[in-house]
Structures are given as C-alpha cells and as structure tokens.
Amino acid sequence: xxxxxxxxxxxxGGLWAVKNVSFSIAENEIIGLIGPNGAGKTTLxxxxxGYFPPNEGQVLLNGxxxxxxxxxxxxxxxxxxxxxxxRPFPDxxxxxxxxxxxxxxxxxxxxxxxxxxxxxxxxxxxxxKKRFGSxxxxxxxxxxxxxxxxxxxxxxxxxxxxxxxLNNTEVNEMLKIIRAIQKKNITLVVIEHIMAVxxxxxxxxxxxxxxxxxxxxxxxxxxxxxxxxxxxxxxxELDLA
Amino acid sequence: MNEFIQVIVxxxxxxxxxxxxxxxLSLMFGVTKIINFAHGEFLMLxxxxxxxxxxxxxxxxxxxxxxxxxxxxxIGMIIYKLVINPIVDRKHEIQIFATLxxxxxxxxxALFLWSADFRTVNLSYSxxxxxxxxxxxxxxxxxxxxxxxxxxxxxxLLLKYTYVGKALRAVSQQNxxxxxxxxxVKRIYLIAFSIGIALAGIAGALLMPVFYAFPTVGAYFSLAxxxxxxxxxxxxxxxxxxxxxxxxxxxxxxxxxxxxxxxxAIYFVLFIIILFIKPNGLFARKEAK
Amino acid sequence: xxxxxxxxxSFPMVAFFAVMIxxxxxxxxxxxxxxxxxxxxxxxxxxxxxxVGGYAGQLxxxxxAYMGIGAYTATLLYLKMGVSPWIGIIAAxxxxxxxxxxxxxxxxxxxxxxxxxxxxxxxxxxxIIANYWRGLTNGSVGLSIPFKPSLAHLMFEERVGxxxxxxxxxAVVLVISSxxxxxxxxxxxxxxxxxxxxxxxxxxxxxxxxxxASVISASLAxxxxxxxxxxxxxxxxxxxxxSAISIQFTLMAIIGGLGTLWxxxxxxxxxxxxxxxxxxxxxxxxxxxxxxIYGLIMVVVVIVSPGGLINGYKVIIRKIKKIKA
Ligand SMILES: Nc1ncnc2c1ncn2[C@@H]1O[C@H](COP(=O)(O)OP(=O)(O)OP(=O)(O)O)[C@@H](O)[C@H]1O
Ligand SMILES: [Mg+2]
Numbered sequence: 001x002x003x004x005x006x007x008x009x010x011x012x013g014g015l016w017a018v019k020n021v022s023f024s025i026a027e028n029e030i031i032g033l034i035g036p037n038g039a040g041k042t043t044l045x046x047x048x049x050g051y052f053p054p055n056e057g058q059v060l061l062n063g064x065x066x067x068x069x070x071x072x073x074x075x076x077x078x079x080x081x082x083x084x085x086x087r088p089f090p091d092x093x094x095x096x097x098x099x100x101x102x103x104x105x106x107x108x109x110x111x112x113x114x115x116x117x118x119x120x121x122x123x124x125x126x127x128x129k130k131r132f133g134s135x136x137x138x139x140x141x142x143x144x145x146x147x148x149x150x151x152x153x154x155x156x157x158x159x160x161x162x163x164x165x166l167n168n169t170e171v172n173e174m175l176k177i178i179r180a181i182q183k184k185n186i187t188l189v190v191i192e193h194i195m196a197v198x199x200x201x202x203x204x205x206x207x208x209x210x211x212x213x214x215x216x217x218x219x220x221x222x223x224x225x226x227x228x229x230x231x232x233x234x235x236x237e238l239d240l241a
Numbered sequence: 242m243n244e245f246i247q248v249i250v251x252x253x254x255x256x257x258x259x260x261x262x263x264x265x266l267s268l269m270f271g272v273t274k275i276i277n278f279a280h281g282e283f284l285m286l287x288x289x290x291x292x293x294x295x296x297x298x299x300x301x302x303x304x305x306x307x308x309x310x311x312x313x314x315x316i317g318m319i320i321y322k323l324v325i326n327p328i329v330d331r332k333h334e335i336q337i338f339a340t341l342x343x344x345x346x347x348x349x350x351a352l353f354l355w356s357a358d359f360r361t362v363n364l365s366y367s368x369x370x371x372x373x374x375x376x377x378x379x380x381x382x383x384x385x386x387x388x389x390x391x392x393x394x395x396x397x398l399l400l401k402y403t404y405v406g407k408a409l410r411a412v413s414q415q416n417x418x419x420x421x422x423x424x425x426v427k428r429i430y431l432i433a434f435s436i437g438i439a440l441a442g443i444a445g446a447l448l449m450p451v452f453y454a455f456p457t458v459g460a461y462f463s464l465a466x467x468x469x470x471x472x473x474x475x476x477x478x479x480x481x482x483x484x485x486x487x488x489x490x491x492x493x494x495x496x497x498x499x500x501x502x503x504x505x506a507i508y509f510v511l512f513i514i515i516l517f518i519k520p521n522g523l524f525a526r527k528e529a530k
Numbered sequence: 531x532x533x534x535x536x537x538x539x540s541f542p543m544v545a546f547f548a549v550m551i552x553x554x555x556x557x558x559x560x561x562x563x564x565x566x567x568x569x570x571x572x573x574x575x576x577x578x579x580x581x582v583g584g585y586a587g588q589l590x591x592x593x594x595a596y597m598g599i600g601a602y603t604a605t606l607l608y609l610k611m612g613v614s615p616w617i618g619i620i621a622a623x624x625x626x627x628x629x630x631x632x633x634x635x636x637x638x639x640x641x642x643x644x645x646x647x648x649x650x651x652x653x654x655x656x657x658i659i660a661n662y663w664r665g666l667t668n669g670s671v672g673l674s675i676p677f678k679p680s681l682a683h684l685m686f687e688e689r690v691g692x693x694x695x696x697x698x699x700x701a702v703v704l705v706i707s708s709x710x711x712x713x714x715x716x717x718x719x720x721x722x723x724x725x726x727x728x729x730x731x732x733x734x735x736x737x738x739x740x741x742x743a744s745v746i747s748a749s750l751a752x753x754x755x756x757x758x759x760x761x762x763x764x765x766x767x768x769x770x771x772x773s774a775i776s777i778q779f780t781l782m783a784i785i786g787g788l789g790t791l792w793x794x795x796x797x798x799x800x801x802x803x804x805x806x807x808x809x810x811x812x813x814x815x816x817x818x819x820x821x822x823i824y825g826l827i828m829v830v831v832v833i834v835s836p837g838g839l840i841n842g843y844k845v846i847i848r849k850i851k852k853i854k855a
Contacts, residue, residue: 049731051727070730070735071730071731072730072731072732072734072736075730075731075732076733080731080732081731083727083728083731087725087727088725088728089721089724089725089728090724091720091724092720092721092724096720100717100720100721100729100734101732101733103714103717103718104732104733104734108714109712109713109714109717112714112717133724148732149731149732151732152732152733276643276647324829324833327833328832328833333589333642333643334589334646334780334784334788335832335833337589337591337643337646338781338784338828338832339829339832339833341777341828342825342826342828342829342832344825345774345821345822345824345825345828346821346822346826346829348821349818349819349821349824350818350822352818352821353816353817353818353819353822356817357817464654471644500662502658502661502662503658505654505658506654506655506658506662509651509655509658510655512647512651513637513648513652516640516644516647516648517636517637517639517640517648
C-alpha cells in the first residue's frame with residue numbers, strides 16, 4: 001500500500017470535520033473521493049498533506065508515518081496536492097510557477113526550468129508560459145496548479161476539484177491529463193463533484209458524509225449503495241429548500 | 242499602597258482617552274482592513290483644532306467637540322475619497338505606504354504652519370484637583386475621562402442599535418456576505434473611516450487641556466493606540482475598551498516604577514509580545530481550500 | 531551560446547557601474563558628491579532591504595536598527611579598543627545576523643501589516659535602547675569619530691574615496707541580490723511572498739528560507755551602517771535608527787519596483803537627489819515644507835504606480851510586444 005490512512009479525525013471547535021476515517025490506496029490506483037458539500041474531503045486532504053496534524057490517527061506513506069511531519073517534508077517525501085481554491089503565484093510567470101515545483105527535485109535552476117517546460121508541455125500549457133499567474137483563465141489556473149504539483153515529482157498526487165468550474169471540453173482535456181498522469185506511475189486521489197466524470201476515471205471510490213467514510217468500493221457498487229444515495233438525496237432536498 | 246492606587250487611577254484616566262483613539266483605529270481596521278498609520282496625526286490635528294478654537298473663539302475644548310466632530314467627519318470623508326478609496330483592494334504594502342505618506346504630510350504640515358513649539362491651553366480648572374480620601378486627581382483629567390466615557394458609550398450604542406452600526410458590524414465580519422445582503426460596502430467603508438477620523442479628532446480635543454500639542458504628538462499616541470487595538474483583538478471595538486484601560490495602567494505603572502524614558506520601549510515590547518501570542522489578529526480563517 | 535547569455539545578463543550591471551565611475555570623475559562639487567555618495571549608499575541599503583522585503587515579501591520597517599547595530603558595533607570597537615573598522619565590519623555582520631535571526635524567527639509567524647508593525651516596533655525598541663544605554667552609546671549626545679584619514683581607518687582624505695567605497699558596497703549588495711534572484715533561493719523566496727501555503731505544499735521550508743533572507747539582508751544593512759558611521763563621523767540614535775530611515779529604504783524599493791533587482795537603485799536615484807535638493811531649496815522657506823512635498827509624492831506614486839517604475843516599464847514593454855505580435 002502506498003498510502004495508508006488510519007482512523008484519522010480532525011475537530012474544529014465542536015465540529016468533527018473528519019471522523020475516524022480509514023482507507024488504503026494501492027500503487028498506481030486512481031481513487032475518487034466524493035461526498036456532499038462540507039463532507040470533510042478538503043479537510044482530509046489537509047490532514048494527509050500536513051497542512052495541520054490530525055487530532056487522532058495516523059497517515060503512512062510507503063509504510064512511513066508522515067502525519068507528524070510539516071507540509072514541506074511531506075512534499076519532499078513524494079506526496080503533492082492541489083488546492084480547491086487555486087493558489088497560483090500571481091506575480092510569477094507560468095513557467096516560474098512550475099519551476100518552483102521542479103526545484104524540489106532539481107536544485108539547479110536551469111535544470112528546474114527545463115523540467116518545468118516539459119511539464120507544461122505535458123499539461124498543454126506551454127503556449128503563453130511567459131504570462132503571469134494572475135492573467136490566466138480559471139481552467140488554465142487549475143491546470144497550472146496541477147502542473148506545479150506534478151513538477152515536484154510526487155508518488156501520490158491529490159487533486160481537489162480540479163474540474164470544478166470547467167466547461168465540457170475543458171473537463172475532457174483534464175480527464176485526458178489525469179489518465180496520462182496515471183501512466184507515469186503516479187497514484188491519484190481525486191476529489192470531484194461531477195458524478196459521471198469521477199465514475200469514469202476512478203478505479204475505486206471513497207464516499208464521505210458529515211466527516212465519516214460511508215462507502216468504499218468500485219464505482220458501480222458505490223453508485224448503487226443506498227447510504228450513498230441517501231446522503232446525496234439529502235443534499236438535493238437541502239438544495240431545493 | 243496609596244501611591245500605588247494613585248498611579249493606577251491616573252493610568253485609568255489616561256486609558257479612557259486611549260480607548261477613544263483606539264476605537265476609531267479599530268473600527269477602521271475592522272471594516273476596511275486597512276491600518277491607518279496616520280491615525281495619530283488626526284489626533285494631533287484635533288489638538289491643534291481645539292487649541293485654535295480656544296484661542297480665537299474662546300470656546301473650551303470640551304465644548305469644541307461639537308465643532309470638531311462634524312469638521313473631522315468631513316475631513317475624514319475627503320481623505321477617504323482621495324487616498325483610501327483607491328487603495329482598499331490593494332496589496333498591504335500600498336496601504337501601509339499611502340497612510341504612512343499621509344502621516345508624513347500632516348506632521349510636517351503642522352511643523353511648517355505652526356512650528357515645533359509646544360502649545361497648551363490654560364483653563365480655569367487646569368490646575369484644580371479633587372480628592373477622594375487619600376487620592377488626588379487632576380480635575381481636568383477627570384473631566385477628560387468622563388467625556389471619553391460618554392463618547393465611548395455613545396459609540397457602542399450606535400454600533401449596537403442603529404442601522405449604520407449593524408451594517409458596520411456586518412461588513413467587518415464578512416464583506417462579501419454583507420454585499421449580498423444589499424449593504425453598499427464602499428459606503429460603509431466611507432462611514433467607518435470618517436467616524437474613525439472624528440474619534441481621533443475628539444480624542445485630541447479631550448487631550449488638549451491635559452497635554453500639549455506639537456507636530457509629532459500623534460506618533461506618541463498612535464503607538465499606544467496600536468497596542469490597544471492589537472491587544473483588544475483587531476477590529477474589535479469592545480475589546481479596545483478593556484485594552485485601552487489596561488494600557489493606560491501599564492503606562493502609568495512603568496512610567497512610575499521603571500523609567501519614564503523606557504515607557505515607550507515597554508509599550509513596544511508588550512506590543513510585540515501580544516502580536517506573537519495573537520498572531521493573525523482578525524485576519525483569515527486559517528484554511529487551505 | 532550559454533556563455534553569451536551569461537554575458538548578456540551581467541551587461542546592465544557592468545554598464546551601470548561604468549556610468550557611475552565616469553560620474554565619479556565628473557562630479558567635483560562637494561554638495562553634489564555628497565548627494566552622489568548618499569544615493570549609492572541608499573541604493574545599497576534599499577537593495578539589501580529588498581532581499582527580505584521584496585524577494586520574500588516580508589515588509590520589514592525596522593531595518594534602520596540593523597544599520598544602527600552596524601554603526602555602533604564598528605564605532606565602539608574603533609573608539610574604545612582601536613579596532614580597525616574593517617574588522618568592525620565582520621563584527622557588525624555577526625551581531626546583526628544574530629539579532630535578526632533571533633527576532634525574525636518568531637516575527638515570521640505574523641503576516642502582512644502585522645509583520646510590518648512588529649518590525650516597526652522592533653526598530654523603535656532598538657532606538658530607545660540605544661538612547662537609554664548611555665554608558666555604552668553616550669545616549670542621545672551621540673558618538674563622534676575623530677577624522678584620521680587612512681584606508682585602515684576607512685576614512686578618506688578626498689571625498690571621492692567614499693564615492694568608491696559606497697560604489698563597492700552597492701556592487702556587493704547587487705551581486706549577492708542577483709545571485710539569489712537567479713537561484714533556487716530566489717524562486718523560493720518569491721513563492722513565499724506570493725503564497726506561503728502553496729509554497730509549503732511544494733516542498734519549501736518557508737521558515738528556513740525567510741530566516742535566510744532576513745539574515746543576509748540584516749548583515750548587508752549592518753555593513754552599510756559601518757560605512758555610514760565612518761563617512762559622517764558622527765552617530766546618534768535618532769539620526770541613525772529613526773523609523774523614518776527604515777521607511778525610506780522600503781519606500782525606494784516600492785517606488786522603483788519591489789522585488790526587482792534594479793528597483794531599489796532606481797528608487798534611490800529618484801528619491802535621494804530629489805529630497806536633498808528639496809531640502810536645500812525649500813529649507814529656507816520654512817521647516818518641514820520639503821517633507822510635506824516628499825510625503826505627497828509618496829502617497830501619489832504609491833497609489834498611481836502600484837508595481838513600481840521597473841514593473842511599469844515591463845508592463846509597457848509587454849504591451850508593445852503584444853501589439854507587434
Ligand atoms: N479551518 C477550519 N476551521 C473551522 N471549520 C472548518 C475549517 N475547515 C473546514 N471546516 C469545516 O469542516 C467541514 C468540512 O469542510 P471541508 O472543506 O473539508 O468539506 P468538503 O467536503 O471539502 O466540502 P466542499 O465540497 O464544499 O469542498 C465544514 O463544515 C467546514 O465548514
Ligand atoms: Mg472541499
């Protein structure tokens with residue numbers, strides 16, 4: 001198992017944003033992480049990536065405990081993530097944005113820049129690489145965010161809603177990129193709201209609701225799981241109100 | 242022991258004025274998220290205003306508040322339109338330097354127009370004292386404190402019960418949400434800024450009978466106000482109330498028991514310590530989204 | 531090819547100092563020479579500040595304290611123990627580096643305006659201490675250095691000696707700055723400035739890099755302080771460590787272009803001569819008038835040209851290129 005999440009919990013004041021969640025990921029799998037708004041998906045990413053430590057439980061990367069490490073160490077160990085609200089470096093060029101990522105593996109700048117170019121080509125963002133982060137469209141920002149994380153050459157890459165706010169063509173392009181990343185022997189955890197999309201790309205799906213894991217299995221089974229349907233229906237009722 | 246109480250009491254009296262200065266600063270920060278580095282200079286201008294009103298019109302500073310308040314609201318509106326409005330959404334270095342620039346302008350304008358001389362007003366009761374048991378208090382300071390208390394109370398009532406007050410609080414909590422509720426955020430910024438400036442001017446008037454005016458007097462008081470605001474919780478007007486009194490007492494104690502010269506240093510150290518203990522102030526729910 | 535690129539990069543630097551050397555032969559008038567020296571000195575100080583303030587985006591408003599530490603260290607060693615200011619420079623660097631490490635580590639927990647306020651307070655505390663510690667610093671009376679010209683004493687018979695020393699100081703700061711800028715550290719500092727959380731998620735030990743920037747910046751500022759003391763030959767807390775001086779370092783970088791290599795230099799070239807001439811012209815009209823104008827310019831420039839002049843120029847170049855393409 002490349003990533004083991006063992007009984008992690010995180011509390012904000014009186015609210016358990018993540019409650020006793022466990023799952024494991026095998027190398028080179030694509031895991032879809034879904035759940036209604038506020039289910040705790042982003043918080044789980046924050047826990048795994050070392051943004052804050054869990055109140056309880058442990059995270060292991062390749063058998064090594066990482067849940068007591070600071071975020072930058074976790075990245076150096078080979079786990080990268082993107083942010084739901086993208087955080088490009090606005091006053092750096094697209095190329096420099098990505099180069100910051102590659103510098104984690106290639107300390108010498110010329111090499112890092114070369115690697116950054118390769119990554120940009122890979123995500124098809126190489127045109128206009130001299131533009132500033134602040135000049136990009138939403139779709140481009142999401143892609144830049146992904147490129148930058150990818151540039152740190154992770155073994156596990158966690159994507160937080162990289163397809164939210166994209167149109168159909170853009171979603172399809174992003175799916176293509178995600179599949180290509182998998183071919184590079186990178187394990188992926190993907191948070192996504194669009195059901196059809198996540199079903200098509202994931203090997204396995206983990207479902208969260210109100211901080212807890214409520215289902216874990218292959219897409220077909222999860223889609224027919226009554227608890228999952230209930231959790232989502234609950235949300236729809238809320239949406240109508 | 243009596244000496245100690247005496248020191249505490251005079252600390253509380255001066256603290257009352259700090260509360261007024263700090264409330265203005267805190268309100269501005271809470272609503273616009275801009276720290277006004279020129280706040281002390283408005284206090285300085287308030288002192289000069291009170292001085293000249295007394296000199297030329299013979300109106301006592303405490304009465305002059307009724308002239309100074311509308312005057313400073315207008316000044317605040319003008320400054321807001323000219324300087325603050327263009328920078329509200331800018332990077333913090335821009336905000337810092339725009340307001341720092343203002344403070345340089347006002348300080349030196351005062352120096353140019355009114356020279357570096359110390360100015361005082363001598364009221365009939367300037368040297369009068371009142372005694373409670375063993376403690377003696379300067380009457381002028383007591384009046385200044387009471388006036389400060391009235392103004393503070395008025396301010397708190399305004400924030401709590403009026404529509405403007407509610408809007409101010411809504412914007413200071415979350416301006417996007419407030420915008421959705423139909424509050425004109427920029428209008429509220431203007432109001433907060435003008436009220437803040439007026440409070441600084443009023444504090445200047447309150448101080449005039451017990452202190453002296455000179456061009457850089459504002460730096461001295463704005464420092465205290467910064468400490469108070471940070472201590473009270475950035476943008477928290479009620480917090481400023483308690484913190485203001487505490488800082489008054491700290492100042493009084495350190496001036497008496499340590500060394501008057503080091504009073505400022507003690508402030509600053511306290512300030513740094515508070516900043517460290519309460520790092521982000523009001524800023525940002527720390528959340529990686 | 532690679533070699534030519536390298537050469538191309540250092541061209542502006544070579545050209546700039548060639549012009550400065552030519553100027554050093556042309557400018558003979560004492561007042562102009564003084565302005566020239568101050569400009570070079572402030573350009574160096576502002577560039578030193580820029581490493582932590584511009585590259586790393588940590589808006590320190592207390593850098594005059596490091597200048598003061600440098601000036602007092604070297605002056606006291608020289609006056610009390612006869613130690614050459616060249617050794618004094620090393621002592622100054624060590625002390626400034628230690629103080630900045632001690633101060634920065636906790637203060638980097640603060641962000642934006644709060645960080646700026648805490649550094650402002652730090653600078654003021656240092657000034658008050660210098661004022662109060664009379665036994666060591668002679669308080670507000672200050673310390674005078676007797677003029678004994680010799681290279682070992684870092685004092686020059688001819689003013690032009692100071693011109694060259696200031697030039698070397700600026701050159702050292704600029705070379706270090708450009709080395710940092712074109713390296714992993716420079717990229718990491720920029721990333722920290724732009725978004726610290728994202729920076730951490732990309733494997734950057736943000737505290738360590740901020741500390742590194744702060745220590746280098748403070749050390750260079752301390753070197754500047756030594757130069758200043760042995761040029762002016764008199765130091766006192768309010769002339770050396772006033773917050774207005776810290777603000778000036780920052781302002782020059784902001785006006786020229788925060789976080790750019792040449793921004794602080796451009797800022798100094800504009801501001802120092804301007805304020806010195808204004809002081810000379812308007813000083814007679816009345817106290818403070820030149821500073822009123824200085825403040826007004828500061829407000830207007832900061833509001834109108836938020837990215838600084840260097841960036842403004844870059845934006846224009848980019849627009850022209852776009853139109854051509
Ligand atoms: N830093 C924080 N402080 C307090 N509460 C938080 C914090 N971060 C998240 N929460 C709360 O924790 C819960 C889970 O939030 P989280 O962002 O993890 O949900 P999510 O599943 O990612 O939702 P979405 O689909 O909307 O992104 C929510 O109720 C949220 O308000
Ligand atoms: Mg989320």
